[in-house]
Amino acid sequence: MSARDNILRRLRQREDGPLQAPKSDFGVMTGRGWSQEERLARFERLITSVHGEVQHVSRENWTQSLIELLKTKSIRRLALGKTHPIAQEARQALATADITLVDVDRPIEDWQREQFENVDAGLTSTGGAIAETGSLWLWPTEDEPRLLSLVPPVHIAVLEANRIEDTFYELMVNLGWSKNMPTNALLISGPSKTADIEQTLAYGVHGPKELIVLVKN
Template sequence: MSSREQILKRLRERSDGPLTAPVSDFAVVTGRGWDSAERLARFERLIGSVHGEVVHAPQARWIEALSEVLVAKGVRRLALGREHPVPAEARQALADSDIELVDVDRDIEAWQREQFESVDAGLTSTRGGIAETGSLWLWPTADEPRLISLVPPIHIAVLDAESIEDTFFDVVERHGWAQGMPTNALLVSGPSKTADIEQTLAYGVHGPKALVVILRHTAEVPA
């Protein structure tokens, strides 16, 4: 009998009966009760505390905000998808601009070097935000692969203000992850960061050096 089999045998033959799952109280991870204004304020404060930038824009004029960000950041080559409404609208608006639009619906091996060396920024949609941690959550697809948010020096993410939830637990509950958990969900809280043994925090070492969130509002943009 192998060591693994011996361990499993002892577990099955416990003298005090089989193991049971402990009772879990999820009240500690939900039920914040924040209104939309507080939710938004918390999200912006926390993502800003780790060098994330938030640009507010009306829903109807978010492309203008995107254009201003591209100019301010000196972006010449922008990687983005095609099918999702966010990249589709951006492609249409930027078609006659000086920005080169980089297709991402290619096998990574065919353009890996290009992605790492000559793409200035990646544009993605988001599925929502989390107020408690100042995080975005993304559900990558073949149209918007995860590498366009993880590799280029700048990640530009478009977030609808109404899609910000209180906590991560609320996201899991509201979007039914128990019945259909995403295979590749991403949580993004600011640009890439790491720390050495001396606890010195550095940004942009293994991924984007900057995260810009274009926060779209259907109502009046807060002052």
């Protein structure tokens, strides 16, 4: 019997009975009671306070706003997925535009140099957002790998306005993460930032210099 098995056996055979989960009060993490308009306003205020950019776009014509954004930012090479509806709509809208669409469903070893040196921006969907902290949450997949939002100098994220939760706790409860927790969820609160020992904050050192959130209303 291994040491691990011995430890587990001793835990199961406790003299005072099996272990019980302690009672927990999560009230401090919930109960904000914000309306949808208040959640959106708070999210926007917090994420722009750390150099994130928010653009409100039409649900029906958001891709036109994307095209205009790419022109304004002089983005010529855009990395994006293929199967997600956001990626499919973007690809259709950009089919005739003077933009090179970079496929990301490849082993990173095959295009690592291209990704780090030649991609201007990455476009991703989002699972939603958290009003309390001004954070986006992403659930990376093979179609939209995590490096798509962490490497290109500009990250463009598309957010549904009605998918903003009050708190992270309520996000986990409402989505049933206790039963189906994502293995690689990302929380993004603005562009990449870091600080040195003198507490001087710098942006874009280890990742995107810009985060642009297209909020579909």
